[in-house]
Amino acid sequence: MTEASPPPILPIEFKAVSKQYRLGFWLSKKVQALKSLDLRVEQGQIFGLLGPNGAGKSTTIKILMNLVQASAGEVRLFGASPSDAKARRQVGYLPENPAPYDYLTGREFVTLGAQLAQFPAKEIKKRVDEVLDVVGMARTAGLQIRRYSKGMVQRVALAQALVGAPKLLVLDEPTSGLDPVGRRQMRDIILHERERGTTILFCTHIIPDIEALCDRVAVLVSGKLVQEGGVRELLTTKAPGVEIAIEGIGREALDALKVSPEAVHEIGGRLLVRVSGADSNALIGQIIAAGGRVTQLQQVRFSLEDLFMDVVNSAGYTASAGGEIVG
Numbered sequence: 001m002t003e004a005s006p007p008p009i010l011p012i013e014f015k016a017v018s019k020q021y022r023l024g025f026w027l028s029k030k031v032q033a034l035k036s037l038d039l040r041v042e043q044g045q046i047f048g049l050l051g052p053n054g055a056g057k058s059t060t061i062k063i064l065m066n067l068v069q070a071s072a073g074e075v076r077l078f079g080a081s082p083s084d085a086k087a088r089r090q091v092g093y094l095p096e097n098p099a100p101y102d103y104l105t106g107r108e109f110v111t112l113g114a115q116l117a118q119f120p121a122k123e124i125k126k127r128v129d130e131v132l133d134v135v136g137m138a139r140t141a142g143l144q145i146r147r148y149s150k151g152m153v154q155r156v157a158l159a160q161a162l163v164g165a166p167k168l169l170v171l172d173e174p175t176s177g178l179d180p181v182g183r184r185q186m187r188d189i190i191l192h193e194r195e196r197g198t199t200i201l202f203c204t205h206i207i208p209d210i211e212a213l214c215d216r217v218a219v220l221v222s223g224k225l226v227q228e229g230g231v232r233e234l235l236t237t238k239a240p241g242v243e244i245a246i247e248g249i250g251r252e253a254l255d256a257l258k259v260s261p262e263a264v265h266e267i268g269g270r271l272l273v274r275v276s277g278a279d280s281n282a283l284i285g286q287i288i289a290a291g292g293r294v295t296q297l298q299q300v301r302f303s304l305e306d307l308f309m310d311v312v313n314s315a316g317y318t319a320s321a322g323g324e325i326v327g
Ligand SMILES: Nc1ncnc2c1ncn2[C@@H]1O[C@H](COP(=O)(O)OP(=O)(O)OP(=O)(O)O)[C@@H](O)[C@H]1O
Pocket: 021, 022, 023, 031, 032, 033, 051, 052, 053, 054, 055, 056, 057, 058, 059, 060, 096, 205, 321, 322, 323, 324
């Protein structure tokens, strides 16, 4: 009889992880930045952490990178503690606000990253040139970092994260500070890394980046995980809606109909209404009966943005960002 093979080691695992920061002169105020967070990221996945400002995304990443200690719970990085040097050498990390030594040139900074990742010495120069080229910094790599723009700093910091050919990439707001070309390049780099088999955890509040890149997404609101799942499944659980352009009747006549649309806009003398797929036929019948004309009809796909707004609203999030102050 053959023994069952052991379960594969997960690149990232969080079990009931909480974090309280202490604030104030006497450290008497507490901010609950994470509440009993469970996360499992499997090998080869692109996993997105989505959430409004102050939701706890960077705290999650910093705990994983051993820059912040969890107050409770268990964190595993490749099955080891985040403080384990061997586990950490397998990770490339792009921090939220990269602040590289600004007296170094871009090339020197990336070379330092390769040395710290214990990349074979003979191959370092070739590897550094390769990643500088990938992030579009080959031409300006000889300049001191203090001469760089914000987007250029972001690019060399990404090169530094990539240079050790990591098994896991952890990116905190990777497209922040980048122009549209840079954002497209960042997406291409992430997809290219996935083809290499790299596992990627990144956090953002840019929903199209999640839709374009991620296999799975976890939504955090005020330190709590409020939704987690495959991006495709989350998007297909809700039926698509229908957008209808109407002419010949006014807003009052529309409001008097039995079926009420989810949204109505008046644009250029016509009404643009959005209704659920199930209600669309009934609404169209009533519009025609009321003397209106349907001049355009199209299916609108439910977006991750709709889902995000739904879960954020139902989690009771208000526009005042941040974790809960508990003391
Ligand atoms: N060093 C710290 N000391 C005290 N409180 C902190 C500290 N770092 C973060 N916090 C608090 O913890 C909460 C979560 O912050 P975090 O930086 O993890 O959020 P985030 O989701 O990354 O937000 P953003 O999208 O704005 O980057 C916030 O209320 C923040 O004020």
